[in-house]
Structure formats: C-alpha cells, structure tokens
Amino acid sequence: MQAFRHCGLCVSRSFFQSRTDFLHSEANMAAIRRAAACLNFLRGASTSFCSNRSVRQLRRSTGTSRNQTAAFSVGTGLCALPFAQAENLSxxxxxxxxxxxxxxxxxxxxxxxxxxxxxxxxxxxxxxxxxxxxxxxxxxxxxxxxxxxxxxxxxxxxxxxxxxxxxxxxxxxxxxxxxxxxxxxxxxxxxxxxxxxxxxxxxxxxxxxxxxxxxxxxxxxxxxxxxxxxxxxxxxxxxxxxxxxxxxxxxxxxxxxxxxxxx
Incomplete structure (x- = not known):
C-alpha cells in the first residue's frame, strides 16, 4: 500500500510538469518506471485476489451443487420406491x-x-x-x-x-x-x-x-x-x-x- 501511495504521488507530480521536461528528466523516467512496476504489482495482486475469490466461490458453488445433487438423488430414490398400490376394487x-x-x-x-x-x-x-x-x-x-x-x-x-x-x-x-x-x-x-x-x-x-x-x-x-x-x-x-x-x-x-x- 505504501508503494502504491508513493507511486500515485510520483505520477501526480509528473502531470503538473510540462510534457517536454517530463520526458527529458531522468527523475521523471525513474518515476514512470516505478509507477509501471507498481501497476504491474497491483494488477498481479488483484488478479490473485480475484482468482482466490473465484476459487472459493467455485468451491462454495460446487459444495452447494453437491448438496443439491444429494438432495435430488435422495428425492428421486424416494420417488423410485415401490409403494404398495391398493388392489383394484373391481x-x-x-x-x-x-x-x-x-x-x-x-x-x-x-x-x-x-x-x-x-x-x-x-x-x-x-x-x-x-x-x-x-x-x-x-x-x-x-x-x-x-x-x-x-x-x-x-x-x-x-x-x-x-x-x-x-x-x-x-x-x-x-x-x-x-x-x-x-x-x-x-x-x-x-x-x-x-x-x-x-x-x-x-x-x-x-x-x-x-x-x-x-x-x-x-x-x-x-x-x-x-x-x-x-x-x-x-x-x-x-x-x-x-x-x-x-x-x-x-x-x-x-x-x-x-x-x-x-x-
């Protein structure tokens, strides 16, 4: 988070300068490289977070589907039981x-x-x-x-x-x-x-x-x-x-x- 704040500060400062000075300044180039590194880091972290969350959701949904499948199987098993039918009163x-x-x-x-x-x-x-x-x-x-x-x-x-x-x-x-x-x-x-x-x-x-x-x-x-x-x-x-x-x-x-x- 500190790196993210530092990168954001650097980027905000660089936008207040002119585009020519910004491109020719080595400090500004170093700031760009740090900002790019921070963005890549944040992208990887967000991707990992989203993937972990997706995995948990997938597991949760899988467990839910398994419970639903088990309940459905139990229900179908009960429906398949041969209940005694009343004799035809002819x-x-x-x-x-x-x-x-x-x-x-x-x-x-x-x-x-x-x-x-x-x-x-x-x-x-x-x-x-x-x-x-x-x-x-x-x-x-x-x-x-x-x-x-x-x-x-x-x-x-x-x-x-x-x-x-x-x-x-x-x-x-x-x-x-x-x-x-x-x-x-x-x-x-x-x-x-x-x-x-x-x-x-x-x-x-x-x-x-x-x-x-x-x-x-x-x-x-x-x-x-x-x-x-x-x-x-x-x-x-x-x-x-x-x-x-x-x-x-x-x-x-x-x-x-x-x-x-x-x-």
Whole structure:
C-alpha cells in the first residue's frame, strides 16, 4: 500500500510538469518506471485476489451443487420406491372376496356340525353297548332271579332302551344339520372356484373330505353296535322261547297223573 501511495504521488507530480521536461528528466523516467512496476504489482495482486475469490466461490458453488445433487438423488430414490398400490376394487375382485368369506363360513358350519354329529354318534354307540351288556346279563340270569330282581332288571333295560332311542333321535337331528353343511360346502366350493378363488375352493373341499371320513368311520362303529344289538335280541328271543317251553314242560310234569287220565 505504501508503494502504491508513493507511486500515485510520483505520477501526480509528473502531470503538473510540462510534457517536454517530463520526458527529458531522468527523475521523471525513474518515476514512470516505478509507477509501471507498481501497476504491474497491483494488477498481479488483484488478479490473485480475484482468482482466490473465484476459487472459493467455485468451491462454495460446487459444495452447494453437491448438496443439491444429494438432495435430488435422495428425492428421486424416494420417488423410485415401490409403494404398495391398493388392489383394484373391481366386480371380479369383490366377488372373489365374498366367495372366500362364504367358504370360511361354510367351513366353520361344517366343523361345528361334524363335531356335534360325531359326539352324538359316539354317545349313541355307547348307549347301544350298554344295552347289549344289560341284555346279555339278563339272558345269563334267566331262571335264576326272583320276580323282584327280574322286575328290577327289566326297569333298567327299559330305561336304557329309552336312552338309546333319545340318542338316535339326536343323531338324526345333527345328521340333518350336517347334510345341510355338506351341501352348502359343495356349493361354496363351486362358487369360489368359478370366481377365481381356487385356493379357498381346494381348502374347503379338503375339509369336506376329512369331515366325511370321520363321519363314515363313526357310522361303521355305529352299524357294528347295532348289528351286535340285533344279534343279542335274536338270542334273547330264542332264550325266552326255550325258557317258556321248559316252564311248560315243568308244569306238565307237576300235574297229577290222575288229571291226565281219560274218563
């Protein structure tokens, strides 16, 4: 700065002199050279200052552009994320959803009716076996019981037969509900398959097959118990006939010979 002030003073002084004296004076020539050197120095300093400032601005702008680029990249990344789109609520999709709900309800109805029918068949079979055991016990004790004991056993047999009849009516009632559930499941499975819900249709058909298999197994046990009861009744009829004939023979043997003679 001092050199700049000194050069400016020298230049200002030289302009107050005449042009001829100024050119021929060695002092003035030296002043011109110093002024030129000062101008070159100032030009270099200003150029360096401007270049440094330009570099800083460039760095600053570069950093800003990088931040903007990063923000833009983050934004574009968020925009590129595959957000879940809502399912198209067309008539086909709504019908498919409704058919799936129907299959679920039909499966629940089938499960409840199957459980009720299986339990009813189980209780009915147990009642049959109890009746069979009582009848066999009675047949084994024919002719060995007093009238009071025989009457007591007959009361138990009658009560057990009433229970068997009630259990059979319960089985018929639950079987009617179960058949309705089977029909509903078949229709629901067909509706689900036609609407495009093949998975729900196949699942319901599988549940239907399992339910039918369980009921068939219990009915086989029931039929076996009923067959055993029928055999026991046939044996009872035969034993009672034999017992009645034996009583008649005994009565005939007890009649006095005088009453058997002809007059």
């Amino acid at each position: 008539h086909e999709s709504l019908i498919r959803r409704a058919s799936c709900l129907v299959t679920d309800s039909a499966n629940t109805y089938l499960s409840q009716t199957t459980l009720a029918l299986v339990d009813a068949l189980t209780l009915y079979t147990k009642a049959l076996h109890t009746l069979i055991a009582l009848q066999k016990r009675y047949l084994d004790s024919i002719g060995k019981l007093t009238p009071a004991e025989e009457d007591s056993i007959w009361q138990v047999l009658i009560g057990q037969r009433v229970e068997v009849s009630d259990r059979l009516d319960e089985c018929k009632r639950f079987e009617s509900n179960w058949m309705n559930a089977v029909n509903i499941c078949e229709l629901s499975a067909e509706a689900a398959y036609s609407s495009g819900a093949e998975h729900a249709s196949m699942a319901l058909k599988t549940s239907l097959q399992v339910a039918q298999s369980k009921v068939e197994d219990m009915k086989k046990i029931q039929l076996a118990a009923e067959k055993s009861l029928a055999e026991t009744k046939a044996d009872e009829i035969q034993r009672m006939a034999e017992y009645a004939s034996s009583i008649k023979l005994q009565d005939l043997e007890d009649v006095p010979e005088a009453y058997l003679r002809e007059d």
